[in-house]
Amino acid sequence: MAENEIQLTDFKENGKSGPTEEQREMTEAINEEVVTLTSGDIGHTHEESDGEGGNRAIYALVTCRRSCSETLTEHRAILVKVVKIAFFIGACVYLGFAFHHSFGDKQSLTLLGYAVFSVCYYCISRGIHKYGGTLKQQFGGTEKNSRFSRISRLVYWATVGLLLAALVIYVVIDSAIRRPQNLVSLVGVFVFTGIMLLFSTRPDKWLADRVTDYLEHTNRGAQFVFGYSFTDHYVAFKVLPCIIVFSATISILYYLGAMQVAISVVTAVMRFTLDTGPMETLHAAFNIFVGWAETVPVVKPLIDGMTLSELHAVMTNGFATVSGGTLAAYILYGAPANHLISASFMSAPAALSMSKLFYPENSRRKRTQKAPEIKSTERGIIEAASSGAISAIPVIAYILVHLIAFLSILDFVNDTLAWLGARVGVAPPDYPVLSFQYVSSYLMWPIALLMGVEVADCRHVARMLGIKVFVNEFLAFEDLGIMRANNQIFQNYTQTSANATWHWTQTDDIVLDATGQVLPGGAISERSAIIATYALCGFSDLVALGIMIGAFSAVAPSRRRDFLRVAPRALVSGVAACFLTAAMAGLMVD
Known part of the structure; x- marks a missing residue:
């Protein structure tokens, strides 16, 4: 055996017959690593004194490295706790200096919110990790007990009743008295x-x-x-x-x-x-x-x-x-x-x-x-x-191809409707241009009204609802963004000029007389824009129906008939859910 290898007998101590299995494996690993490092490019023989010194240095380095690795592995839990404690102390010191430097402004309150959220998240996650299994064992099988089941149902309905009572009281005090139109x-x-x-x-x-x-x-x-x-x-x-x-x-x-x-x-x-x-x-x-x-x-x-x-x-x-x-x-x-x-x-x-x-x-x-x-x-x-x-990447591809496709199709449909309308005299200046948006503004008008949209804005919101359901929600949100920006311009115009005048066009545009600026499509109030936001927020349009059926059929081909059966009803339910949240928002928003 070469001089740079460790003899197994070196592990023998007084009263012991030989090395343990763990010591044997560690010795073989060290010998293998030392031989690898000392072979090849080093090129010195054992008879050369310089080579012997180099081999001893490499052996010492490998031994030290392995010893450090074993120490870290053995005391890993302690080291993790030390790092966490050091991080906690450092965070407290930083927050102390930060709040001493400035407290009460927007940025300092934001920092405080982040700190509180981090502490709450850590406590909840640690609690779930430590006591979640125990609680599951204690209460996981108690549903079989009829008495526990009755108590659970009683608590459930009591909670529901209290929540409904609180909602009714809030609606009466906040909406029925102060804003009955809500x-x-x-x-x-x-x-x-x-x-x-x-x-x-x-x-x-x-x-x-x-x-x-x-x-x-x-x-x-x-x-x-x-x-x-x-x-x-x-x-x-x-x-x-x-x-x-x-x-x-x-x-x-x-x-x-x-x-x-x-x-x-x-x-x-x-x-x-x-x-x-x-x-x-x-x-x-x-x-x-x-x-x-x-x-x-x-x-x-x-x-x-x-x-x-x-x-x-x-x-x-x-x-x-x-x-x-x-x-x-x-x-x-x-x-x-x-x-x-x-x-x-x-x-x-x-x-x-x-x-x-x-x-x-x-x-x-x-x-x-x-x-x-x-x-x-x-x-x-x-x-x-x-x-x-x-x-x-697939999400971006979906958005891009659908925007290109449906903007093009919508433009074609609008040109076709305008041409058909012109053939029977439905054209400017006596009538507005016949378009998909114009038709939707009347078809969806009752739904917009039921959500709580202001009467003056119902046609604008109804137009967005028609685009969302029959075309694509991205185009509807683009329309909403234009309406909100127009409202901001309109409010600034009317507030800065005492004699500000404006007029509507046949295409629902607003023309500011003093500046000559045209607000395409008109404007809606902020309250109507908020209600429209809730109504439009959903992946529920006719194109989504085909995408949903195709995606689920790909992962479960055996149930394709079931998907075809329930998907149309699910689309209606999804649209109704969006409209329901919009109505709830209309009930609460100022």
């Missing part, structure tokens, strides 16, 4: 719910600013790739890059476990309040944060065993909600960010409610199955960001 939206709530029951298969602002500020950082990446004039192509180079950044952010949050905690909390709340099954409830909560396409792998293993009502609920969830990346695009179109976020959260329980009302569950089987756990497959935060950005 009660029109309450009529809309009952009408949309009643329609679902009638055709049932069984006829029995701060957060918005933070999101907007975060999306502004997309400009740096877009500017580097597309140049300083990237805003000249607003949709392609401004809106779509935000989807990439937002998708990467959500993927990072999944890797860190933050999204799983949020989804589990929302799922628990909805299961308790709506009394729905675990799979469909998890799917609805999942849809709040990501798009329906990303949820298909979650439900794929269970699709074959789902009832028609559960399939209907899953599809309705997809139609009534949008992905986080799409939400970012809506914000850049000009929709109010805070209400978009609220609409995304409200649409999930509304979708489940409308789905179960429109297609109730016939099966009386006990829903004891567990919803699958959502885990991130990435091995690092960089990989999570990369996979999230790459997953946005």
